Amino acid sequence: xxxxxxxxxxxxxxxxxxxxxxxxxxxxxxxxxxxxxxxxxxxxxxxxxxxxxxxxxxxxxxxxxxxxxxxxxxxxxxxxxxxxxxxxxxxxxxxxxxxxxxxxxxxxxxxxxxxxxxxxxxxxxxxxxxxxxxxxxxxxxxxxxxxxxxxxxxxxxxxxxxxxxxxxxxxxxxxxxxxxxxxxxxxxxxxxxxxxxxxxxxxxxxxxxxxxxxxxxxxxxxxxxxxxxxxxxxxxxxxxxxxxxxxxxxxxxxxxxxxxxxxxxxxxxxxxxxxxxxxxxxxxxxxxxxxxxxxxxxxxxxxxxxxxxxxxxxxxxxxxxxxxxxxxxxxxxxxxxxxxxxxxxxxxxxxxxxxxxxxxxxxxxxxxxxxxxxxxxxxxxxxxxxxxxxxxxxxxxxxxxxxxxxxxxxxxxxxxxxxxxxxxxxxxxxxxxxxxxxxxxxxxxxxxxxxxxxxxxxxxxxx
Amino acid sequence: xxxxxxxxxxxxxxxxxxxxxxxxxxxxxxxxxxxxxxxxxxxxxxxxxxxxxxxxxxxxxxxxxxxxxxxxxxxxxxxxxxxxxxxxxxxxxxxxxxxxxxxxxxxxx
Numbered sequence: 315x316x317x318x319x320x321x322x323x324x325x326x327x328x329x330x331x332x333x334x335x336x337x338x339x340x341x342x343x344x345x346x347x348x349x350x351x352x353x354x355x356x357x358x359x360x361x362x363x364x365x366x367x368x369x370x371x372x373x374x375x376x377x378x379x380x381x382x383x384x385x386x387x388x389x390x391x392x393x394x395x396x397x398x399x400x401x402x403x404x405x406x407x408x409x410x411x412x413x414x415x416x417x418x419x420x421x422x423x424x425x426x427x428x429x430x431x432x433x434x435x436x437x438x439x440x441x442x443x444x445x446x447x448x449x450x451x452x453x454x455x456x457x458x459x460x461x462x463x464x465x466x467x468x469x470x471x472x473x474x475x476x477x478x479x480x481x482x483x484x485x486x487x488x489x490x491x492x493x494x495x496x497x498x499x500x501x502x503x504x505x506x507x508x509x510x511x512x513x514x515x516x517x518x519x520x521x522x523x524x525x526x527x528x529x530x531x532x533x534x535x536x537x538x539x540x541x542x543x544x545x546x547x548x549x550x551x552x553x554x555x556x557x558x559x560x561x562x563x564x565x566x567x568x569x570x571x572x573x574x575x576x577x578x579x580x581x582x583x584x585x586x587x588x589x590x591x592x593x594x595x596x597x598x599x600x601x602x603x604x605x606x607x608x609x610x611x612x613x614x615x616x617x618x619x620x621x622x623x624x625x626x627x628x629x630x631x632x633x634x635x636x637x638x639x640x641x642x643x644x645x646x647x648x649x650x651x652x653x654x655x656x657x658x659x660x661x662x663x664x665x666x667x668x669x670x671x672x673x674x675x676x677x678x679x680x681x682x683x684x685x686x687x688x689x690x691x692x693x694x695x696x697x698x699x700x701x702x703x704x705x706x707x708x709x710x711x712x713x714x715x716x717x718x719x720x721x722x723x724x725x726x727x728x729x730x731x732x733x734x735x736x737x738x739x740x741x742x743x744x745x746x747x748x749x750x751x752x753x754x755x756x757x758x759x760x761x762x763x764x765x766x767x768x769x770x771x772x773x774x775x776x777x
Numbered sequence: 778x779x780x781x782x783x784x785x786x787x788x789x790x791x792x793x794x795x796x797x798x799x800x801x802x803x804x805x806x807x808x809x810x811x812x813x814x815x816x817x818x819x820x821x822x823x824x825x826x827x828x829x830x831x832x833x834x835x836x837x838x839x840x841x842x843x844x845x846x847x848x849x850x851x852x853x854x855x856x857x858x859x860x861x862x863x864x865x866x867x868x869x870x871x872x873x874x875x876x877x878x879x880x881x882x883x884x885x886x
Binding site: 324327328331332334335336338339340341344345347348351352354355358359362363365367368369370371373374376377378380381382384385386388389390392394397400401404405407408410411412414415417418421422430525526529532533536537539540541543544545546547548549550551552553554555556557558559560561562565652654659660661662664665668669671673674675676677679 | 781782784785788789792793794795796797799800801802803804805806807808809810811812813814815816817818819820821822823824825826827828829830831832833834835837838839841842843844845846847848849850851852853854855856857858859860861862863864865866867868869870
């Protein structure tokens with residue numbers, strides 16, 4: 315087929331991807347975005363298959379079939395709690411594809427590679443392979459195959475940066491003189507190892523930032539492939555992917571009060587347990603029963619529920635939805651307050667609640683819902699901890715000082731469903747639990763919320 | 778040659794800024810589907826992989842190309858399907874209008 319026609323097909327495909335992301339800006343149009351994205355992808359595939367270079371379809375058919383056989387079941391059977399793992403895995407696949415294409419381009423054309431192409435190829439291969447192993451590590455940690463606890467040792471950052479610098483230096487050598495074919499496997503090995511080392515020091519709470527960052531790396535690797543192959547649709551898609559991941563990691567790091575430099579160098583996950591925890595508070599807390607709590611909830615006008623990752627761990631989403639329904643039936647207004655890092659990836663909590671059939675117009679972002687706590691009769695916290703800690707506002711020495719939090723302490727009454735007094739990810743005590751207005755409901759989130767539901771329904775019957 | 782590189786860089790820079798502006802408008806409600814969609818779109822590396830797998834340059838490039846096509850296909854097929862599956866779950870409350878309409882329909886007979 316005529317090369318110009320193929321270029322136009324690619325152009326249409328790139329435009330569809332931009333429209334797809336544009337339509338993601340509202341839930342009402344989001345599905346349309348998926349459809350136009352699919353159309354764009356189909357166009358790009360057809361355009362490519364028509365190209366003159368392709369002489370044999372045998373392996374293409376095998377690979378397309380194999381990929382679909384793996385991808386389709388994953389899409390249908392993956393539970394929503396496992397979404398972060400799935401995303402991490404697909405970063406790994408995307409980066410692997412880019413890295414392998416780069417590798418084979420190198421061996422096909424070396425030593426006749428122009429300096430600019432070789433630079434792009436170097437970026438593609440280094441980013442691709444490090445994202446591949448990095449994402450596999452993230453997958454392992456999220457799936458709890460690997461220990462979630464960050465592993466840190468002295469000189470870690472120097473060693474990591476040293477390896478990256480070595481890989482870049484070797485790429486520069488190849489840019490100057492592409493005939494040193496023997497250096498290429500060394501670059502690949504360095505990138506693969508660097509990817510592993512990058513994720514080792516990262517703990518579970520930092521996964522939202524890490525996943526976003528890996529998303530960005532995978533995108534940039536794809537854009538670099540576009541430069542190597544001189545293909546504009548690859549450049550467009552890679553750039554979109556790269557800026558999306560970049561923006562999300564910015565939002566996540568802001569929500570956790572990390573500097574962006576901190577994020578770029580992968581030096582996160584090192585929240586130290588500071589002296590704030592040392593003071594081992596023996597202050598009294600008030601614990602309550604489900605029965606008492608249900609009466610307060612029933613008498614409230616506005617209840618704001620604050621879900622955290624602990625809710626997902628306890629699989630309590632569906633019970634929380636039942637509680638919200640029961641309260642709304644009793645004329646109580648119910649809202650959900652979602653902190654940006656409530657979950658294991660950006661927006662995760664919204665998906666978990668949507669999966670439990672909570673309508674999305676009950677879900678409110680932090681900035682929108684924060685002024686409302688002052689009017690709320692009850693703030694009910696289920697499985698969230700650090701994002702509700704007033705120390706972020708008041709205690710300057712605290713590791714979470716400055717982190718944007720949900721203003722739950724402004725509600726009339728605060729209820730906390732929690733297993734024990736154990737601290738959250740930041741390893742510090744939560745001042746909120748010692749307030750006069752706070753009632754602790756100790757127990758497993760699912761069991762406790764189930765009790766609350768039955769107590770509230772009993773009140774309904776009694777009335 | 779130089780102009781091809783320049784055009785490529787223009788495309789990259791403009792697409793990055795455009796992407797930033799478009800994605801800034803995506804509410805945090807939809808951030809997980811967004812990431813899953815960009816993942817599916819990153820399966821566009823199929824374009825490069827397909828050529829390798831089908832061009833018969835060398836055994837190495839055919840093997841690497843085939844693995845790359847498999848990996849990208851998983852992303853494309855799985856990514857779009859799971860994004861759609863997620864978005865189907867996002868529902869509003871019954872719109873007030875319809876409730877009112879059904880109440881009136883009850884009264885009517």
